[in-house]
Amino acid sequence: ETGVTQTPRHLVMGMTNKKSLKCEQHLGHNAMYWYKQSAKKPLELMFVYNFKEQTENNSVPSRFSPECPNSSHLFLHLHTLQPEDSALYLCASSQEGRGGYNEQFFGPGTRLTVL
Amino acid sequence: GQNIDQPTEMTATEGAIVQINCTYQTSGFNGLFWYQQHAGEAPTFLSYNVLDGLEEKGRFSSFLSRSKGYSYLLLKELQMKDSASYLCAGGAGNMLTFGGGTRLMVKP
Numbered sequence: 350e351t352g353v354t355q356t357p358r359h360l361v362m363g364m365t366n367k368k369s370l371k372c373e374q375h376l377g378h379n380a381m382y383w384y385k386q387s388a389k390k391p392l393e394l395m396f397v398y399n400f401k402e403q404t405e406n407n408s409v410p411s412r413f414s415p416e417c418p419n420s421s422h423l424f425l426h427l428h429t430l431q432p433e434d435s436a437l438y439l440c441a442s443s444q445e446g447r448g449g450y451n452e453q454f455f456g457p458g459t460r461l462t463v464l
Numbered sequence: 465g466q467n468i469d470q471p472t473e474m475t476a477t478e479g480a481i482v483q484i485n486c487t488y489q490t491s492g493f494n495g496l497f498w499y500q501q502h503a504g505e506a507p508t509f510l511s512y513n514v515l516d517g518l519e520e521k522g523r524f525s526s527f528l529s530r531s532k533g534y535s536y537l538l539l540k541e542l543q544m545k546d547s548a549s550y551l552c553a554g555g556a557g558n559m560l561t562f563g564g565g566t567r568l569m570v571k572p
Contacts, residue, residue, distance in 0.1 A: 353506075380558055382558075389564075390564065391468070391561075391563055391564045391565070392507070392551065392553075392565075393562075394559060394560060397558065397559065399558070405559065439506065439507070443558060445558050450495055450512040450514060450555070451558055452497075452509045452512070453509070453558075453560065455506035455507045455508070456506055457505065457506045458506060
């Protein structure tokens with residue numbers, strides 16, 4: 350595996366279900382991110398983890414719960430979602446702290462549909 | 465705040481040149497990124513500007529004017545594969561704020 354991988358690629362869930370999205374980066378980076386991409390809306394930053402510590406929660410509802418067990422893995426736990434949460438969820442990673450600009454590398458995303 | 469505006473859609477002809485503009489209102493903002501996103505795929509990095517001026521990278525160039533809150537992405541010698549969405553994003557630390565993206569359609 351290379352780059353940033355995400356599983357599953359597609360997920361359909363009911364509003365009462367609990368599911369988790371998984372992201373893994375194979376780039377040796379120290380920062381990971383969750384973004385939400387809805388139709389007709391800009392890509393929205395949800396969470397930022399630097400060195401496994403959450404440094405940003407961009408006013409995301411508590412029905413989204415991130416987890417970063419190590420610098421290579423990032424999860425997004427989902428429970429009691431709403432239909433408006435249907436979107437493409439993108440994971441990204443970058444190497445921070447070395448100066449200059451820090452390009453973020455994105456995974457292919459999980460297409461989530463909430464019924 | 466960091467309002468980032470770019471046109472929703474543009475159309476251009478294969479072989480031509482197209483300029484995609486991005487304007488922003490920002491504070492605490494240290495650079496401007498451009499990403500390309502093909503339908504159903506992940507965004508991929510194209511360019512980054514931190515200083516005023518033009519950065520050239522092959523067929524793609526990006527320009528930044530910090531005083532005017534303005535950037536553009538210039539695509540030369542357009543190819544059909546350049547049909548994609550182009551996302552402008554302002555960076556502050558490792559936080560990116562994206563515009564809505566410009567969907568470029570390249571026609572033969």
